[in-house]
Amino acid sequence: MDDELSGEEIRSTKGKFLVIREPIINIDYGCIGQHCDTNIGLLSSQGTRARFPRLFDRLGERLAFLDIESCGFSYNDPIFLITLFQTRGGEPISRCSLLARDFTEESPMLEYFLSEVRSSDTLVTYCGKSFDCGRIDRRALDLGLGRFLVDENFRLVSLDSRFGSRHVDLKFEKDVQRTLRNVGIVDGGLQSFEKIAFGYIREGEISHERVPTTYFEFVTRRKKVDLDGHRLTRGKSCFGEYARGNRGKDFRFEPIDEKIALKNLLKVIRHNAFDTQALIAMLLYHLENGKENSL
Amino acid sequence: MRCGSFGRYNIKTSDKDRSRRVVHNQSGHRISRLRAPLKIRADYLERLEVGDPIPRVLRKEIGCLAIPLTSCIDFKLGLEILGDLDAPKRRGRDYSQQCIPAHILTDEIRRLWPEEHVRGFLAGRSVSLPSIGALRRSKFYQAFFNKTRGGLKQFLQGMGEPYSDGLYFAVHRGGTYFYEDIDEDELGRSLFSRFLEGKCVSWGALSCSTFDEERDLAGQIAAVARHYRVSDVSAACLLIRKNQDRFWKGKDIRKEVEISRTASKQNSILGERFVEFLLSWGYLTGTLSKFMERTGLCEEDFVFNTSRGGSARFRYNGDQYEADLRIGNRAIEVKTFHRIFGSRDTKRLLLRYDQRRNAPKWEDGEQLEFPSVVFFNSVSDCYSKSRREIEDHGLVVITFEETQELLKKVLTTMQKDFSDSFYQTCPRVYTPDNLATTFEEVSTHPYLILRSCYENQRLLVISQLESLIKQAHAIQNG
Numbered sequence: 062m063d064d065e066l067s068g069e070e071i072r073s074t075k076g077k078f079l080v081i082r083e084p085i086i087n088i089d090y091g092c093i094g095q096h097c098d099t100n101i102g103l104l105s106s107q108g109t110r111a112r113f114p115r116l117f118d119r120l121g122e123r124l125a126f127l128d129i130e131s132c133g134f135s136y137n138d139p140i141f142l143i144t145l146f147q148t149r150g151g152e153p154i155s156r157c158s159l160l161a162r163d164f165t166e167e168s169p170m171l172e173y174f175l176s177e178v179r180s181s182d183t184l185v186t187y188c189g190k191s192f193d194c195g196r197i198d199r200r201a202l203d204l205g206l207g208r209f210l211v212d213e214n215f216r217l218v219s220l221d222s223r224f225g226s227r228h229v230d231l232k233f234e235k236d237v238q239r240t241l242r243n244v245g246i247v248d249g250g251l252q253s254f255e256k257i258a259f260g261y262i263r264e265g266e267i268s269h270e271r272v273p274t275t276y277f278e279f280v281t282r283r284k285k286v287d288l289d290g291h292r293l294t295r296g297k298s299c300f301g302e303y304a305r306g307n308r309g310k311d312f313r314f315e316p317i318d319e320k321i322a323l324k325n326l327l328k329v330i331r332h333n334a335f336d337t338q339a340l341i342a343m344l345l346y347h348l349e350n351g352k353e354n355s356l
Numbered sequence: 357m358r359c360g361s362f363g364r365y366n367i368k369t370s371d372k373d374r375s376r377r378v379v380h381n382q383s384g385h386r387i388s389r390l391r392a393p394l395k396i397r398a399d400y401l402e403r404l405e406v407g408d409p410i411p412r413v414l415r416k417e418i419g420c421l422a423i424p425l426t427s428c429i430d431f432k433l434g435l436e437i438l439g440d441l442d443a444p445k446r447r448g449r450d451y452s453q454q455c456i457p458a459h460i461l462t463d464e465i466r467r468l469w470p471e472e473h474v475r476g477f478l479a480g481r482s483v484s485l486p487s488i489g490a491l492r493r494s495k496f497y498q499a500f501f502n503k504t505r506g507g508l509k510q511f512l513q514g515m516g517e518p519y520s521d522g523l524y525f526a527v528h529r530g531g532t533y534f535y536e537d538i539d540e541d542e543l544g545r546s547l548f549s550r551f552l553e554g555k556c557v558s559w560g561a562l563s564c565s566t567f568d569e570e571r572d573l574a575g576q577i578a579a580v581a582r583h584y585r586v587s588d589v590s591a592a593c594l595l596i597r598k599n600q601d602r603f604w605k606g607k608d609i610r611k612e613v614e615i616s617r618t619a620s621k622q623n624s625i626l627g628e629r630f631v632e633f634l635l636s637w638g639y640l641t642g643t644l645s646k647f648m649e650r651t652g653l654c655e656e657d658f659v660f661n662t663s664r665g666g667s668a669r670f671r672y673n674g675d676q677y678e679a680d681l682r683i684g685n686r687a688i689e690v691k692t693f694h695r696i697f698g699s700r701d702t703k704r705l706l707l708r709y710d711q712r713r714n715a716p717k718w719e720d721g722e723q724l725e726f727p728s729v730v731f732f733n734s735v736s737d738c739y740s741k742s743r744r745e746i747e748d749h750g751l752v753v754i755t756f757e758e759t760q761e762l763l764k765k766v767l768t769t770m771q772k773d774f775s776d777s778f779y780q781t782c783p784r785v786y787t788p789d790n791l792a793t794t795f796e797e798v799s800t801h802p803y804l805i806l807r808s809c810y811e812n813q814r815l816l817v818i819s820q821l822e823s824l825i826k827q828a829h830a831i832q833n834g
């Protein structure tokens with residue numbers, strides 16, 4: 062089991078957690094990884110700079126592509142996975158997935174992430190302004206990591222505000238969305254982009270709604286089933302005895318096979334890596350095929 | 357408390373949990389849950405002995421015991437049913453203090469707050485004056501009320517200068533905070549910095565602190581709450597969010613500021629499981645020699661009777677109590693708390709484990725042996741005043757630092773010799789070092805781990821520890 066969830070254990074002041082590193086070219090699906098690896102030079106080419114002056118004003122030298130997975134949509138839900146691709150100019154990039162294998166590892170993971178992301182000058186996300194950054198801010202503050210979020214005047218500065226105009230949210234970039242619309246990607250989503258631009262359809266993926274359940278099943282090694290034995294995906298707490306409001310409800314917990322739990326979690330990690338890779342591919346696709354509208 | 361005249365009640369077993377009894381009113385609505393009569397009796401007697409007030413919930417529970425006889429809630433009849441217990445005494449005015457002459461009281465005030473100190477304080481010099489709490493501890497406290505019908509304030513008015521010039525407001529911290537004098541921005545900043553550091557920010561926690569600055573903050577929060585006519589938790593949230601609305605937009609921090617009962621309970625369970633884990637695995641890894649020397653426990657005591665439930669119950673003077681743990685015939689008490697361990701808490705502890713009293717018996721008939729051991733999972737500031745008294749009564753006190761050192765030793769040895777046990781637990785322990793970090797946080801930063809965002813972590817660690825304890829028992833049993 063350890064072989065499958067292999068990575069480097071990193072220690073911070075709050076404890077240990079796991080980091081999984083992998084070159085982008087090894088993220089094996091379709092030709093997107095290959096495409097990203099080949100075209101990453103576009104980020105430092107002079108020609109592209111001339112074509113996209115406004116965008117390159119905002120893109121710095123060191124870029125960080127970010128996506129997270131959390132246990133729900135509420136601000137209080139734990140974050141368990143942060144995938145980060147960092148690049149400096151046109152260097153080949155590699156994936157760095159920070160994984161909290163249980164809830165005790167969330168705090169060290171966030172601490173490491175917040176200190177690591179400081180070395181980047183541009184943040185690229187998809188829906189990061191409305192989801193990822195807000196969740197990270199709130200969890201960090203609640204878990205006692207507020208020192209990473211205050212400026213020299215002792216005022217709170219969110220991750221989004223810290224990067225300011227250097228936070229490029231591709232969901233809300235008009236030029237990027239226009240480029241996508243021109244090739245028939247109407248909703249501007251990552252999976253539609255993969256399908257239309259690269260002809261790749263993801264298979265055997267875990268749906269977004271099942272991600273929290275999958276993680277809870279992995280951590281607690283048990284699944285929540287109704288009285289007929291059907292798996293329940295609703296309800297976050299899986300601890301039964303001590304958790305609030307679990308007494309007398311019409312469900313029970315059953316042990317889950319360790320291998321199945323791990324397999325499902327690996328799917329989630331993969332899914333997150335694909336999403337972040339698609340993010341890079343989307344930006345490169347825009348630089349390749351799009352144009353910047355004059356003001 | 358409802359009386360019989362409001363309607364008729366009946367007691368049923370719960371539909372969902374057959375072992376529970378619930379009280380229904382005339383309309384069939386559930387109004388209360390009932391514990392076993394012996395538990396109610398023990399709770400009541402302990403409160404009487406310690407001098408704690410009897411809470412409404414307990415009064416109601418006792419009253420409900422009369423329902424099978426009269427279909428009404430009757431507290432007095434409930435007490436009879438529990439075995440002819442005494443009703444709680446009402447605290448009345450002590451009229452014997454009326455005859456204390458005024459000059460004795462004046463001398464007492466001059467002793468506590470010397471004239472030159474008061475003059476200096478009122479002139480703005482940095483002189484520290486004792487708070488009104490110092491007078492409360494004096495034997496003449498009641499006399500001030502009897503003398504003037506207005507208490508200390510009236511009495512000081514009659515003493516002339518400098519005592520009549522605002523000394524009362526200087527020493528009575530609870531009433532000296534006025535909204536007009538408070539700088540909301542500064543208060544907000546100090547609360548915000550405390551929030552970032554994971555310290556307590558609620559009025560409840562601050563007001564019972566030993567530090568003057570923290571009690572000052574509590575008074576200021578109360579004044580702001582009074583001004584805006586909101587609860588103290590809302591006032592604290594308001595102040596923390598002060599001038600930072602852009603960041604906090606749409607985010608509610610109420611759950612992180614107020615301390616829920618569930619969280620406190622989970623925290624104390626966490627402390628107990630840590631100690632149980634420590635003792636059961638410490639014995640297996642052979643790291644308890646120092647602890648055994650200190651407490652006088654021998655190896656035979658540790659052979660699988662470190663268990664909760666029935667075997668940890670003991671009887672004393674006909675009442676039943678339950679220790680947190682039992683090792684051999686010795687009782688182990690674990691105190692995981694986030695406030696000051698006061699005199700009432702000490703009394704309650706000594707009531708159960710005082711060596712000088714008649715030795716109580718365990719439920720299985722064995723004699724409870726002394727000295728009992730108390731683990732204080734908290735920083736020493738919280739219990740430093742009570743420690744000597746507890747030790748004088750023959751209890752062995754194990755501090756957080758000692759426990760932490762032992763825990764680290766046990767975890768290190770386990771990783772060497774029993775590394776498989778971490779993988780075989782359900783839920784699995786990926787990083788044993790994080791257990792030590794969690795224990796440190798529980799003991800030194802309780803207000804951080806009591807936040808609602810830590811709930812999953814608390815529950816997870818409890819499950820992990822319980823699983824590890826079961827494994828230790830299984831290994832002992834071969």
